[in-house]
Amino acid sequence: MKLSQKLTKEQTDPFFLNWNEKAQRISELHKRRDAQVRIEMQAGILLYKKLLEHCSDSTEKPLMPLNGEERLAFVVSSPGNYAAFRQLDELFSEMKKIIAGKRIQLKRMEE
Template sequence: MKLSQKLTKESVSPYFDQWAALAEELSSLHQKRSSGTAPLMLQGLDLLKELLAHCNGEVIPMNGKERIQFIAQRPNNYAAFRQLDELFSEMNKKIASKRIRLKNGS
């Protein structure tokens, strides 16, 4: 499948929809200072890795590997949650940018 077909809104929006649901739950847990965030964080991290694989490595956030390592090492940490949330936000922007470039033929 061509990259332009993989980056359609329809093909990537399920990843962001799933993350939005997870992020809402994680945010609530962090507000309650719950220590049970690790399973959901690891689920979110797996979701990000699936999204990266879906994009064939063509769209990668700045310092992505290091940030993913940070998250994996500290899944109960609020800073790790913020990093994961930012990674999804950056991926969304980078995918939109790549989609426009592919559409314009550059």
């Protein structure tokens, strides 16, 4: 599948909708200081990695936020930490912007 087909709203929105649901749950778990937060964060990390994989194309450098690898490593190393949750939330937010920008770029190239 071409990158332009992978980056359509129909293809990428499910990742972000799923994250929004998880983020609300994780936020509530943090407020209650519930140990279940680690399990939910692991699921969020896996979702983010799937998003990165989905948006990759062997012909170009992978789509990823600035310092994305280091930031993801921090999240993976401390999934129960509130700062890690905020970082993962920011990574999703930045990916959404990057994908939108890439969509525009690909559309201009096709014209």
